[in-house]
Amino acid sequence: MRRGIAATALVASIALTATACGGSDSGDSADGPVAITWWDTSNATNEAPTYKALVKQFEAAHKDIKVRYVNVPFDQAQNKFDTAAGATGAPDVLRSEVGWTPAFAKKGFLLPLDGTEALADQDEFQPNLIKQAQYDGKTYGVPFVTDTLALVYNKALFEKAGVEAPKTWDDLKKAAATIKDKTGADGYWGSTQAYYAQSFLYGDGTDTVDVAARKITVDSAEAKKAYGTWLDLFDGKGLHKADTTADAYAHIQDAFVNGKVASIIQGPWEITNFYKGSAFKDKGNLGIATVPAGTSGKAGAPTGGHNLSVYAGSNKAKQEASLKFVKFMTSAKAQETIALENATLPTRDDAYTAEVKADPGIAGYQTVLAAAQPRPELPEYSSLWGPLDTELLAIAGGKESLDKGLGNAETAIAKLVPDFSK
Known part of the structure; x- marks a missing residue:
């Protein structure tokens, strides 16, 4: 907060x-x-x-x-x-x-x-x-x-489309298109919230800041690549466009639990709500996989x-x-x-x-x-997602370019950790 x-x-x-x-x-x-x-x-x-x-x-x-x-x-x-x-x-x-x-x-x-x-x-x-x-x-x-976050998916839709849980973001994009062709449902719906985008940073071996080097890295080349991948997953066959409304979280959740979208990134706090949806009356239909990996070859999710x-x-x-x-x-x-x-x-x-x-x-x-x-040993770390929530929403909604939004985020984060270099 x-x-x-x-x-x-x-x-x-x-x-x-x-x-x-x-x-x-x-x-x-x-x-x-x-x-x-x-x-x-x-x-x-x-x-x-x-x-x-x-x-x-x-x-x-x-x-x-x-x-x-x-x-x-x-x-x-x-x-x-x-x-x-x-x-x-x-x-x-x-x-x-x-x-x-x-x-x-x-x-x-x-x-x-x-x-x-x-x-x-x-x-x-x-x-x-x-x-x-x-x-x-x-x-x-x-x-x-x-x-933590995981890729949660509808096993029945994945099986009908003949695809497996994706190991990389590229795999997810391909799977989403196949799911759309074979089932009519969207394959994936991403979030604009910074916490949910954190896995893209980890997948490209970076973070919002480098605590050891006391450096802000949210606007680095690696971060831009990671957020570029995040942005690409709002556009394409089987990929749901970004929801920039105040009720986006509820919209994404509702679509998933009722079988309108085959996969999302979500945490275990929604387990009981998954089971309340029509798609998961059979609890065994809920698939849970590690979030896809980025170019580093490793997958990572925030704890x-x-x-x-x-x-x-x-x-x-x-x-x-x-x-x-x-x-x-x-x-x-x-x-x-x-x-x-x-x-x-x-x-x-x-x-x-x-x-x-x-x-x-x-x-x-x-x-x-x-x-x-685990989060870095930095008292201000959690507050860094605040500026990013604002900027990623604007980027996903087409109101700002990726470069502009990340530059704004860097400036805002610098005020929260004034002893970090850019």
């Missing part, structure tokens, strides 16, 4: 902090349970009930700890926590998007978890997920749920997800209780429960039980995690 907060939102944030913050000792007594607050940023309708049930299980097993559960809308949580932690106190535990974790750690808002019981099972977690919970050599979050982090400003008793809570919520058993109820991907290998993998969506996404690339 972008920085900056309106006065009304600031008032709301402070009000929420006053009623549900962990920096205060409110609600604790000398001989009573330690009260901690957890800000959960999950979907309040589809995911939160599972987390509330787990909180009750934790409290039943830890009579000396009381957890105040607060569901904070995801699109508000970053600014709310930033305000609360920098002012009067914050929740003791935060469900922190992976891009927020290094930014909050840099400000000193999060407790280092290395050597604590929260990370006692560190070896069970996938190494790339631990890596992106780190900043300046220390770990500030325990991976809670993870996600998303959330960590559980502990507020550094809480007192010792609250921090100790929070560490116990984080360990419980990220245990193999809890992650198995979350996966089964919410259809999200566990972050530890021992949570991929036979029952979890019986869901073809989860099993399919597990197979593509090897291509997921």
Whole structure:
């Protein structure tokens, strides 16, 4: 989420902090349970009930700890926590998007978890997920749920057209034309959002920035080639034109789940919604493959997800209780429960039980995690997609040339990372 907060939102944030913050000792007594607050940023309708049930299980097993559960809308949580932690106190535990974790750690808002019981099972977690919970050599979050992008496809349409899941973007373009000829459905519909275009950069061996060299690379020759490939996939037989409306995400999703388009790039957060569509009443019809590779010969997709982090400003008793809570919520058993109820991907290998993998969506996404690339250790990294969202929309809509749009993005990104060279 972008920085900056309106006065009304600031008032709301402070009000929420006053009623549900962990920096205060409110609600604790000398001989009573330690009260901690957890800000959960999950979907309040589809995911939160599972987390509330787990909180009750934790409290039943830890009579000396009381957890105040607060569901904070995801699109508000970053600014709310930033305000609360920098002012009067914050929740003791935060469900922190992976891009927020290094930014909050840099400000000193999060407790280092290395050597604590929260990370006692560190070896069970996938190494790339631990890596992106780190900043300046220390770990500030325990991976809670993870996600990445994959090419999801309609097996029946692919089989009818006689094509296989494409290995490269060129293969995808050819397959889309064949699917259109043989089935009448579009073969592929791409997104204009920067996050979804990230795989094109990885496929050509580049990124928006080179953190090691402290250089902005979004307008480099490699990036232009990658974004050129992305742009080409909006024009051609079986390739759906770019949707530049505010409802583009919903349009693409609806077309895919109802069999009007054979493939899209999408994440596992849509697994349950895939199954609600007419094309996937038979769950086995959902195909999941690694995103196609670019000219580097390697495929890569961005890694998303959330960590559980502990507020550094809480007192010792609250921090100790929070560490116990984080360990419980990220245990193999809890992650198995979350996966089964919410259809999200566990972050530890021992949570991929036979029952979890019986869901073809989860099993399919597990197979593509090897291509997921952790985000660089750069607090500002996630904010770099903001300028690109604006420019890629204009490029795809024909309002700007590729060169002009990427030049504009470079200028905007330079303001976010002023110590990086162009």
